[in-house]
Every structure is written in structure tokens, then in C-alpha cells.
Amino acid sequence: MSPGRAHAPRRPWRGRRVVLGVTGGIAAYKTVQVARDLTALGAQLDVVLTQGATRFVAPLSYEGVTGRSSLTDMFSTRGAALHIRVARDADTVLVAPATADFVARAAQGRANDLLTTILLATRAPVIVAPAMNDRMFDHPQTRANLQHLEEVLGYRVAGPGSGPLAYGEGEGPGRMLEPDELVEHVGRALESPDLEGRRVLITAGPTREPLDPVRYLGNRSSGRMGQALARAAWRRGGEVSLVSGPSQLDAPPGVEWVAVETALEMVEAVRERAERADLVIYAAAVADYRPAAPHDEKVKRSRSGPRFQVELEANPDVSQEVRPLLGAGTVTVGFALETDALREGAGRKLEEKGFDLIVANDARAPGAGFEVDTNRVLILHAGGGEEELPLLSKDQVAEEILERALKVAARRW
Numbered sequence: 001m002s003p004g005r006a007h008a009p010r011r012p013w014r015g016r017r018v019v020l021g022v023t024g025g026i027a028a029y030k031t032v033q034v035a036r037d038l039t040a041l042g043a044q045l046d047v048v049l050t051q052g053a054t055r056f057v058a059p060l061s062y063e064g065v066t067g068r069s070s071l072t073d074m075f076s077t078r079g080a081a082l083h084i085r086v087a088r089d090a091d092t093v094l095v096a097p098a099t100a101d102f103v104a105r106a107a108q109g110r111a112n113d114l115l116t117t118i119l120l121a122t123r124a125p126v127i128v129a130p131a132m133n134d135r136m137f138d139h140p141q142t143r144a145n146l147q148h149l150e151e152v153l154g155y156r157v158a159g160p161g162s163g164p165l166a167y168g169e170g171e172g173p174g175r176m177l178e179p180d181e182l183v184e185h186v187g188r189a190l191e192s193p194d195l196e197g198r199r200v201l202i203t204a205g206p207t208r209e210p211l212d213p214v215r216y217l218g219n220r221s222s223g224r225m226g227q228a229l230a231r232a233a234w235r236r237g238g239e240v241s242l243v244s245g246p247s248q249l250d251a252p253p254g255v256e257w258v259a260v261e262t263a264l265e266m267v268e269a270v271r272e273r274a275e276r277a278d279l280v281i282y283a284a285a286v287a288d289y290r291p292a293a294p295h296d297e298k299v300k301r302s303r304s305g306p307r308f309q310v311e312l313e314a315n316p317d318v319s320q321e322v323r324p325l326l327g328a329g330t331v332t333v334g335f336a337l338e339t340d341a342l343r344e345g346a347g348r349k350l351e352e353k354g355f356d357l358i359v360a361n362d363a364r365a366p367g368a369g370f371e372v373d374t375n376r377v378l379i380l381h382a383g384g385g386e387e388e389l390p391l392l393s394k395d396q397v398a399e400e401i402l403e404r405a406l407k408v409a410a411r412r413w
């Protein structure tokens with residue numbers, strides 16, 4: 001195996017059954033990707049297309065990525081009561097895109113095609129991802145229908161997002177969520193909700209400490225580990241806040257994204273949320289020092305000469321600033337990034353900072369550290385004990401960390 005490759009593909013939803021209902025909107029083409037991603041994560045898909053959907057995308061496209069026949073016809077010869085079987089076997093149903101017409105029919109409890117009959121027959125969680133012209137979305141009737149789906153039928157309405165809509169009309173809201181966001185919504189419906197009702201607070205990314213209005217001191221952290229943790233915690237039902245330094249990554253769906261720049265801003269954002277947090281994970285690579293006196297104007301080389309000295313001042317430790325605010329039951333997880341004496345450094349931080357767990361990694365080990373999608377970590381427990389995990393994707397590492405945090409929580413919550 002090459003050093004950069006993850007240990008094993010993540011197939012957490014192996015054997016879980018998902019109905020993907022596709023209705024007739026232009027965003028339908030994006031759902032081939034959703035079908036592909038869900039299949040790659042192990043789910044077994046039943047793709048159900050309305051007649052309208054088949055005008056936009058061919059059933060064969062889904063068959064190509066799922067390896068299973070797509071379903072379009074309520075009156076098929078493929079066995080009686082197809083809709084009942086598909087509905088009964090489903091672990092979750094995602095309708096994407098959900099057109100205004102579909103939303104209206106679902107709200108009325110109509111059963112005039114295969115997809116709506118499945119909806120009436122299933123007891124699985126249903127996620128509806130509206131996609132339509134912004135004026136249609138804004139119509140009081142559409143709004144009332146969606147409210148009915150959510151409040152009376154208990155469906156989860158995912159989106160719509162804002163952004164350019166088809167035909168160059170309007171900027172939304174009305175745009176279907178992106179495929180990766182829809183996959184996360186399916187994950188939240190499929191995974192065990194062991195963080196339901198729990199507040200999870202995660203720090204992530206680097207911090208930027210200004211030297212002058214255009215320059216800063218920073219580090220190479222991408223924020224990926226923190227983002228993977230936030231996504232995983234949300235999928236498990238948590239109410240998640242991600243306090244992140246500057247990052248190229250998108251905000252994970254459902255997660256409160258709190259953008260900060262400096263360590264001092266991170267302290268404030270975490271302080272505001274610390275008291276109510278049940279689980280706090282400090283995954284940020286906080287700059288230990290900041291320029292003591294940042295310049296108000298851009299520093300000019302012509303005026304600074306061949307040497308330029310910067311005096312640095314220590315930043316507060318985020319985890320220690322908020323420590324007194326945490327409740328007795330709050331579980332805390334720290335990270336330790338080291339370039340030498342990994343176990344000793346991490347063990348010392350675990351003890352000094354009072355974490356329940358610390359996740360240590362060697363910044364220079366192949367496949368670990370900054371700017372890669374994988375990580376190889378050593379987890380130390382406050383009560384003693386350590387575990388060395390193999391090279392895993394950051395998504396897998398996030399799952400492993402949450403599993404262990406939940407074990408600590410089981411003794412406290």
C-alpha cells in the first residue's frame with residue numbers, strides 16, 4: 001500500500017437501504033453523483049424516478065453507478081406490491097430534487113405514482129430536498145406545503161440553498177443542496193443518534209496573527225480534521241458548533257460555522273459556547289505567539305532595512321481559558337501534534353491540560369499531519385491506556401475519536 005493511501009475505504013453504511021426518489025427538475029442530473037457516493041459508502045440504493053425525472057435523466061445513469069435497476073413504473077410486472085416492499089425495506093428515503101409539484105402531492109398524501117405510494121407506505125425517515133425557481137419556492141402555497149411536510153408529517157426538509165438558479169433567474173433560495181451535503185443528511189438519518197440533544201463544540205484550522213494589514217503569522221493546518229469531526233458529530237445527531245480559523249473548506253451542513261482569524265477571537269467564540277457544551281474537541285492548530293505590536297500600515301521594505309525584527313507575545317491557550325467554564329460532565333478531547341517524542345509530549349499535554357483523551361500525531365509521519373486526507377494517530381486516555389490506530393482517512397479517524405469520547409460520556413452523561 002502506498003503511504004498516502006487510507007487503510008480501508010470507508011463503507012459505514014454497508015447493507016443499509018436507501019430509497020433515492022428523483023423528481024422532474026433540472027437539478028436531477030446532480031443526483032447521479034448522490035447515488036454514486038451513497039453506493040460507495042456501502043448503501044444499497046433503490047432509485048425511484050417520476051415520469052418527469054426521466055425527461056431530465058435516464059434511469060440507466062443510476063443503474064450504471066448503483067448496479068441495480070432503477071424503478072419508474074408503479075404498474076410493473078416485477079412482482080406485486082413493489083412499492084410496499086421497497087417502502088418496508090428502506091432505512092431512509094431521500095427525495096432530491098423535490099419539485100414544487102412533488103411537494104404539493106406529498107403534502108396532500110397523494111399516491112399517484114410509485115414514489116408517492118412508497119412515501120405513504122414507509123415508516124423510515126424521509127428527507128426532502130426542494131429545488132425550484134425562487135419565485136415558486138417563495139409562493140405561500142409551496143411554503144405551506146413544506147411546512148406541512150415538516151411539522152405534520154415529520155419529514156426533514158434539507159435546503160434549499162441560495163445561489164445561481166437555472167436559466168439565469170434569481171439567486172435563490174431555491175437551489176438544491178449539493179450532492180455531498182445531501183449525503184450528510186442521509187448519514188444523519190442512518191447513523192445511530194448517540195449525540196442527539198448534545199452540544200458539541202469543535203475548534204479547527206490554523207489561526208492568523210496579523211503582522212500588518214496584509215501579512216500574518218500562521219501555520220499549515222487545513223482544518224480538515226476538525227471539519228471531519230464536525231460532520232461526524234452532526235451525523236450522530238449532535239448540535240455542532242465549529243469554531244474555525246481561516247480555511248478553504250466549506251461549512252459542513254447543519255453545523256454552526258463560526259469563522260475566526262486570531263487566537264484571541266477563537267478564545268472569545270469558544271468562551272461564548274463553552275458553558276453549554278457537552279463535548280469539546282480542540283482540533284485547532286492555534287498559533288502559540290502573535291506579533292506583540294502589529295503595524296497599522298503595511299510595513300515597507302524600503303524603510304525596514306536588511307533585518308526586520310518582530311517581537312512576539314504569547315497567545316492564551318484556548319482550552320485552558322475556557323476550562324473553568326465547562327460543566328462537570330463535559331467531555332474534552334485535545335490534539336497533540338509533535339515532531340519528536342510523540343508519546344511523552346502528548347502524555348504531558350493530556351495531564352497538564354486536563355483532557356479526557358488526547359489524539360497525538362507525528363507531523364512528519366507519511367500520510368499524517370497537515371494538508372492530507374489521512375492521519376495516523378495514537379490516542380491516550382486520561383485514566384491510562386493508549387491505542388495506536390492504523391493509517392486511516394480523517395473521516396475514519398473522526399469516527400474513532402467520537403466512539404471513544406462517547407465511551408467516556410457514558411460514565412458521565
Ligand code: CTP
Nearest residue numbers: 282283284286288316317318319334335336337
Ligand atoms: N491549544 C489551544 N490553544 C493554544 C494552543 C493549543 O487550545 N493556544 C490546544 C490545541 O488545540 C490542542 C492542544 O491544545 O488540542 C495541544 O496543542 P499543541 O499545539 O500540540 O500544544 P502546545 O500547547 O502548543 O504545546 P507545544 O507548543 O509545546 O507543543
